[in-house]
Amino acid sequence: MLDSFDFDLSEEQRLVRQTAKDFAASEVAPLARKVDHEHYFPKELIPKLSSLGFMGVFTPEAYGGAELDYVSYGVVVEELARMCASTSVIVSAHNSLCIWPILAFGTEEQKKKYLPKLASGEYLGCFALSEPGTGSDAARQTCSSVKEGTSWRINGVKNWITNGPEADICVLFTMEKPELKHKGINCFIIEMKNHEGVSTGKKEDKLGICGSPTSNISFEDTLVGDEQLLGAPGDGFKIAMSTLDGGRIGIACQAVGIARAALEDSVAYAQERKAFGQPIGKFQSIQNYIADMSCRIDAARLLALAAAKRKDAGVPYGREAAQAKLFASEMSVDCALKGIQIHGGYGYVKEFNVERYLRDAKITEIYEGTSEIQRLVIAGHLFKA
Numbered sequence: 001m002l003d004s005f006d007f008d009l010s011e012e013q014r015l016v017r018q019t020a021k022d023f024a025a026s027e028v029a030p031l032a033r034k035v036d037h038e039h040y041f042p043k044e045l046i047p048k049l050s051s052l053g054f055m056g057v058f059t060p061e062a063y064g065g066a067e068l069d070y071v072s073y074g075v076v077v078e079e080l081a082r083m084c085a086s087t088s089v090i091v092s093a094h095n096s097l098c099i100w101p102i103l104a105f106g107t108e109e110q111k112k113k114y115l116p117k118l119a120s121g122e123y124l125g126c127f128a129l130s131e132p133g134t135g136s137d138a139a140r141q142t143c144s145s146v147k148e149g150t151s152w153r154i155n156g157v158k159n160w161i162t163n164g165p166e167a168d169i170c171v172l173f174t175m176e177k178p179e180l181k182h183k184g185i186n187c188f189i190i191e192m193k194n195h196e197g198v199s200t201g202k203k204e205d206k207l208g209i210c211g212s213p214t215s216n217i218s219f220e221d222t223l224v225g226d227e228q229l230l231g232a233p234g235d236g237f238k239i240a241m242s243t244l245d246g247g248r249i250g251i252a253c254q255a256v257g258i259a260r261a262a263l264e265d266s267v268a269y270a271q272e273r274k275a276f277g278q279p280i281g282k283f284q285s286i287q288n289y290i291a292d293m294s295c296r297i298d299a300a301r302l303l304a305l306a307a308a309k310r311k312d313a314g315v316p317y318g319r320e321a322a323q324a325k326l327f328a329s330e331m332s333v334d335c336a337l338k339g340i341q342i343h344g345g346y347g348y349v350k351e352f353n354v355e356r357y358l359r360d361a362k363i364t365e366i367y368e369g370t371s372e373i374q375r376l377v378i379a380g381h382l383f384k385a
């Protein structure tokens with residue numbers, strides 16, 4: 001279904017999509033229920049994802065990546081999310097929130113040291129901006145970095161970190177000079193394993209994306225050298241915001257994948273389930289739900305891939321990425337709700353997958369900037385224009 005909708009994908013992008021689709025069907029789908037019900041981190045998928053280039057989708061070949069474009073990245077995330085939203089966010093946080101800032105702001109030394117291990121899946125990456133008291137208002141960082149000769153001493157706690165419990169590398173944001181507000185924020189590349197003063201908290205017990213491990217990360221007198229600073233001192237906020245611009249395209253694609261799952265399951269169910277002597281798909285109410293879901297999914301994908309195309313073309317894409325994320329995430333929750341409605345009572349129990357789609361879709365309205373924040377970002381761009 002929906003194969004005719006290809007947004008003019010190039011030959012290479014089509015091949016990537018088919019590869020991701022086949023992989024998601026053969027390797028990701030069989031694990032999806034276990035991932036959700038047992039809050040299982042699908043570790044065994046990492047080497048397989050890496051062998052297809054999905055742990056370093058847009059990382060250049062020179063650093064061991066697949067060197068594909070951002071449209072391809074979006075397509076991969078959608079196909080993974082179609083089968084398992086947890087798997088898709090493990091991949092998207094790793095690629096867009098950890099690899100991308102190192103690629104965009106790292107020194108040659110940092111890129112050579114970290115990107116090959118990240119792109120090969122030997123290392124898993126995470127991005128630590130949020131804190132217990134600081135989410136949407138990300139400029140108000142309290143985790144501190146204090147310069148001591150050629151080292152930095154880091155103290156503080158980061159909250160809700162996707163991949164946190166499993167991560168080897170963390171792109172970390174800290175406040176050095178609060179008097180400069182957002183211009184006083186630094187960014188570091190932190191090696192997580194066996195690093196004195198770095199510890200992760202318990203895995204969060206979440207509503208959805210249950211196999212995507214989330215935890216806080218604590219830094220207690222953690223020492224790092226100057227060579228771990230990403231960008232210049234004070235660049236942290238700029239790095240965080242530009243990273244999130246790209247990340248939001250991935251979250252939009254994740255939302256599209258979840259919504260597509262709701263639609264495809266609903267189309268199948270509506271043709272099988274009978275009421276009043278005929279398949280429920282014969283009723284116009286059900287057809288209306290299906291038609292609305294289909295229109296909105298295609299519209300969301302268009303927004304997401306249009307933003308990705310702009311990113312690939314090197315033109316500004318912040319507003320487009322925020323619009324894609326806002327529209328796609330709200331669309332996804334709505335499609336999941338309609339999917340449950342189409343399934344009737346069976347939509348409300350775990351025997352079918354549609355209730356999972358609702359739980360998984362909801363987070364796309366929250367992380368990488370809530371819907372309220374996306375609206376602020378979009379309006380901010382328009383008022384600037």
Ligand SMILES: Cc1cc2nc3c(=O)[nH]c(=O)nc-3n(C[C@H](O)[C@H](O)[C@H](O)COP(=O)(O)OP(=O)(O)OC[C@H]3O[C@@H](n4cnc5c(N)ncnc54)[C@H](O)[C@@H]3O)c2cc1C
Pocket residue numbers: 093126127128129130133134135136137159160161162163206214363366367368369370371372373376
């Ligand atoms: C499962 C999960 C994974 C996550 N992964 C990561 C990660 O990998 N890295 C990371 O750094 N963070 C991560 N986060 C954190 C996430 O980005 C934040 O939860 C999100 O940005 C919202 O921040 P908050 O929870 O502090 O809510 P708050 O900022 O406290 O917001 C609460 C409510 O107030 C609204 N609000 C706040 N400010 C405004 C405003 N100015 N105008 C209108 N409404 C406003 C919000 O939209 C929201 O509805 C994750 C969160 C979750 C739940």
